[in-house]
Amino acid sequence: MSSIAEMLSPYETVTSLPAGTVLFREGDEADGVYYLHSGEATLSFSSPRTRQARALLVASAGEILGVSCAVSGRKHDCSATTRSACVAGFVERDRFLRLLDEKPSLWLTVLRLISTNISACWDCIRTLHAH
Amino acid sequence: MPSPYNLEVEYNCGECRVRAERLFCNMGEPAVQALDAVKFTGLYPKGSLLFVEGEEPRGIFILCSGRAKLTTSSTEGKTLIVKIAEPGEVLGASATILGKPYEVSAETIEPSQLNFVKRDDFLKYLNTHAEACLHTAQQLSEKYHSAQREIRSLGLSQTTSEKLARLLLDWCDRGGELTAKGIRLKVLLTHEEIAQMIGTTRETVTRLLSDFKKKKMIDVKGSSLFVLSRPQLEHLVSV
Numbered sequence: 001m002s003s004i005a006e007m008l009s010p011y012e013t014v015t016s017l018p019a020g021t022v023l024f025r026e027g028d029e030a031d032g033v034y035y036l037h038s039g040e041a042t043l044s045f046s047s048p049r050t051r052q053a054r055a056l057l058v059a060s061a062g063e064i065l066g067v068s069c070a071v072s073g074r075k076h077d078c079s080a081t082t083r084s085a086c087v088a089g090f091v092e093r094d095r096f097l098r099l100l101d102e103k104p105s106l107w108l109t110v111l112r113l114i115s116t117n118i119s120a121c122w123d124c125i126r127t128l129h130a131h
Numbered sequence: 132m133p134s135p136y137n138l139e140v141e142y143n144c145g146e147c148r149v150r151a152e153r154l155f156c157n158m159g160e161p162a163v164q165a166l167d168a169v170k171f172t173g174l175y176p177k178g179s180l181l182f183v184e185g186e187e188p189r190g191i192f193i194l195c196s197g198r199a200k201l202t203t204s205s206t207e208g209k210t211l212i213v214k215i216a217e218p219g220e221v222l223g224a225s226a227t228i229l230g231k232p233y234e235v236s237a238e239t240i241e242p243s244q245l246n247f248v249k250r251d252d253f254l255k256y257l258n259t260h261a262e263a264c265l266h267t268a269q270q271l272s273e274k275y276h277s278a279q280r281e282i283r284s285l286g287l288s289q290t291t292s293e294k295l296a297r298l299l300l301d302w303c304d305r306g307g308e309l310t311a312k313g314i315r316l317k318v319l320l321t322h323e324e325i326a327q328m329i330g331t332t333r334e335t336v337t338r339l340l341s342d343f344k345k346k347k348m349i350d351v352k353g354s355s356l357f358v359l360s361r362p363q364l365e366h367l368v369s370v
Contacts, residue, residue: 045283056286071265072272077279100261107264108228108257114271115225121278122203122234125213128285129205129330 012089030069039086136242153219197243296367
């Protein structure tokens, strides 16, 4: 994970954010990736009909949000909101994709990141089924 | 020429006629030739276990034809179906990449052709073909979004009838065939397996489907399920 964080650092815009800041909203176009230097963010899902939202996953410091959408070009399936004061670095999608072109060795790290996210989702599914 | 399970078998990825339609396989010639060199083609009957949750990752399976169910165990030990994999999907990729045990089990639900790539060969392949990395990332992204859809459904649905309605609507969107009678769904799952998809019992699924039939929302003919009134199903999905 650290290798990708190091690679992103020259291109990221780092900002201190108070709790409750929306990083991206469900349905937004993938505009880039967010590296959480510190703090935590919740990932919430909302109903398209009632707009009722429920936070179901938590991302912690060291995680990179939005990678899957940045790679696939899909819109965000969930909203990310800081749940505590955070320091987050943002790298635009085009810059992120160019970086992968320039440094193909980063691809494996990206694949591991998405695989880890899938793993977290399955943990969440197992828990939700139990309730 | 006769083939096992009456499958139309394609042994050479370079000559595969549906390659361009497949998210992972739709790569340039060099990447496809390299894949051909490391993959093993296998034909599997319905009910074949490809890998089991908790098993060390041996490699990936590319589902060329057929379908497979991916299952896991809930924290209470119940079997849950987390996904029905369709042709073109890569199975076991995240465990193979992370080098961690498979987190789900995969079992064919109809006769299937799968191409297997051993873990070491797959990692070497990724290291030498950036295009394959991109296509693997897209494939993993699909899995991630599918898992998020499942979380949304489980986390936001209030009742079992809502979960079943949501599942049927999802099937309509992803493989429903519009007919004069309604939207036709080819259902290869038993009521027990549908129950494992929405976290309920077989009896409840049977009762709810019967209830939906009485209300003329669906009809069932053999392995075909017709959605007669999509708006009624959508009305059930309250969230």
